[in-house]
Amino acid sequence: MALEFWDIAADRLRKSLGNNNYKSWIEPLQLVGESAGTAEFFVPTSFFGNYVRQHFEDQILYQMRESGFEVTRVTFSVGRLDQEPVARPSSPAVVAPVKPREIQGAKLDKRFVFDNFVVGKPNELAHAAAKRVAEAGPVTFNPLFLYGGVGLGKTHLMHSIAWELQSNRPDINVMYLSAEQFMYRFVQALRERKMMDFKELFRSVDVLMVDDVQFIGGKDSTQEEFFHTFNALVDQNKQIIISADRAPGEIKQLEDRIASRLQCGLVVDLHPTTYELRLGILQSKIELYQSSYPGIDVRQEVVEFLAHRISTNVRVLEGALTRLFAFASLVGREITVELTQDCLSDILRASDRKVTVEEIQRKVSDHYNIRLSDMLGPKRLRSFARPRQIAMYLCKQLTSRSLPEIGRRFGGRDHTTVMHGVRKIEDLRNKDSQMSDDLDLLRRSLEA
Numbered sequence: 001m002a003l004e005f006w007d008i009a010a011d012r013l014r015k016s017l018g019n020n021n022y023k024s025w026i027e028p029l030q031l032v033g034e035s036a037g038t039a040e041f042f043v044p045t046s047f048f049g050n051y052v053r054q055h056f057e058d059q060i061l062y063q064m065r066e067s068g069f070e071v072t073r074v075t076f077s078v079g080r081l082d083q084e085p086v087a088r089p090s091s092p093a094v095v096a097p098v099k100p101r102e103i104q105g106a107k108l109d110k111r112f113v114f115d116n117f118v119v120g121k122p123n124e125l126a127h128a129a130a131k132r133v134a135e136a137g138p139v140t141f142n143p144l145f146l147y148g149g150v151g152l153g154k155t156h157l158m159h160s161i162a163w164e165l166q167s168n169r170p171d172i173n174v175m176y177l178s179a180e181q182f183m184y185r186f187v188q189a190l191r192e193r194k195m196m197d198f199k200e201l202f203r204s205v206d207v208l209m210v211d212d213v214q215f216i217g218g219k220d221s222t223q224e225e226f227f228h229t230f231n232a233l234v235d236q237n238k239q240i241i242i243s244a245d246r247a248p249g250e251i252k253q254l255e256d257r258i259a260s261r262l263q264c265g266l267v268v269d270l271h272p273t274t275y276e277l278r279l280g281i282l283q284s285k286i287e288l289y290q291s292s293y294p295g296i297d298v299r300q301e302v303v304e305f306l307a308h309r310i311s312t313n314v315r316v317l318e319g320a321l322t323r324l325f326a327f328a329s330l331v332g333r334e335i336t337v338e339l340t341q342d343c344l345s346d347i348l349r350a351s352d353r354k355v356t357v358e359e360i361q362r363k364v365s366d367h368y369n370i371r372l373s374d375m376l377g378p379k380r381l382r383s384f385a386r387p388r389q390i391a392m393y394l395c396k397q398l399t400s401r402s403l404p405e406i407g408r409r410f411g412g413r414d415h416t417t418v419m420h421g422v423r424k425i426e427d428l429r430n431k432d433s434q435m436s437d438d439l440d441l442l443r444r445s446l447e448a
């Protein structure tokens with residue numbers, strides 16, 4: 001009976017709102033039941049429900065009353081009746097069981113899960129924050145903004161969150177995509193005149209994850225749309241997770257209002273890897289590789305050699321291992337440091353960190369707590385002369401500068417003075433363990 005009344009009300013709504021509005025917003029409503037003056041409707045998404053409530057609620061109430069309903073209130077909740085809409089006022093609605101939802105948006109990499117993410121000092125905060133949002137508890141920081149240099153694990157953490165959300169909360173809608181894909185979809189929606197669908201899609205997600213957001217810098221209309229999407233979701237208390245290669249305030253050509261919104265939640269950076277973290281990552285990747293290349297062993301000295309020499313990013317480290325394992329399996333030899341040097345000569349050359357003379361001078365003067373001007377000036381006091389010789393020695397070791405060039409950069413000294421200094425330190429290094437430790441420490445911090 002109620003269904004027939006609804007048919008009448010719907011027909012009146014078609015006439016009063018027009019065919020387009022009717023098709024888009026009234027036809028998809030499913031009347032679930034009506035009691036105590038309240039009519040309850042199922043709607044496909046929460047965005048849809050909000051939209052109808054804001055724009056058509058009064059009209060719906062009015063036309064329902066005009067058609068014989070005694071209603072004073074309508075409610076809209078997300079759901080779907082299992083078959084054709086059946087309106088039985090006093091019987092409970094039959095709702096389709098919740099199926100685990102697919103993650104919407106870009107495809108996720110199966111290897112990028114929390115279990116495969118090695119945690120160390122440089123990334124522990126980012127990891128902890130990622131774990132927290134993956135629990136899908138009450139939203140405490142919105143957005144979570146992860147940033148860091150190339151290949152430091154931002155995408156890995158984002159995918160891990162998405163996988164974990166899918167298993168913890170199969171009922172919620174998670175959307176992961178890159179900022180580039182966001183723009184592509186936006187442009188496509190504009191071209192095909194489907195902006196309403198676009199808005200509805202993005203406003204109906206429970207967790208939105210956008211990777212590499214620096215991409216929208218300078219793209220004005222994409223930024224504008226992103227801003228509206230962002231605000232709409234935050235207003236609904238939906239979780240947003242963003243990644244970028246730099247902090248929000250440093251993204252070029254990003255509107256100030258967006259940068260400031262992005263800083264409203266928790267901003268965490270992934271620091272460059274340390275030697276220890278690289279060792280950990282290598283050990284974990286080697287174990288993974290050994291399942292594909294049984295019988296191939298990597299000596300500990302090789303692992304240390306790689307962790308020491310490849311300090312750029314983890315992606316390069318992984319590339320080096322892949323090549324090493326493939327090579328070792330082809331030639332059927334154990335992986336030694338020599339084999340590694342042969343096989344990875346190009347990667348090792350490219351990874352050689354370019355340390356500058358100025359960096360060395362600054363580091364050494366800081367380490368020995370003297371002023372830079374005293375290190376470069378004419379004073380011959382031992383407390384200035386020794387750090388000066390150490391800095392010269394490190395310049396010879398870590399840069400490709402010639403002795404005369406180094407002399408010039410140290411207050412215009414002669415190349416024989418530099419040579420004398422370098423020899424002195426070489427000598428001390430072999431005799432004095434404190435000197436040797438100091439040199440190792442300085443070298444490591446310069447190469448980190």
Ligand SMILES: Nc1ncnc2c1ncn2[C@@H]1O[C@H](COP(=O)(O)OP(=O)(O)OP(=O)(O)O)[C@@H](O)[C@H]1O
Pocket residue numbers: 112116117118119123148149150151152153154155156157212245281314315318
């Ligand atoms: N802590 C880590 N533990 C294990 N693997 C890691 C870690 N950090 C990075 N990786 C691996 O390094 C590779 C590069 O990581 P990812 O793609 O997540 O970097 P990114 O920060 O998103 O880089 P980009 O700025 O280029 O997008 C991936 O294969 C990832 O699994």
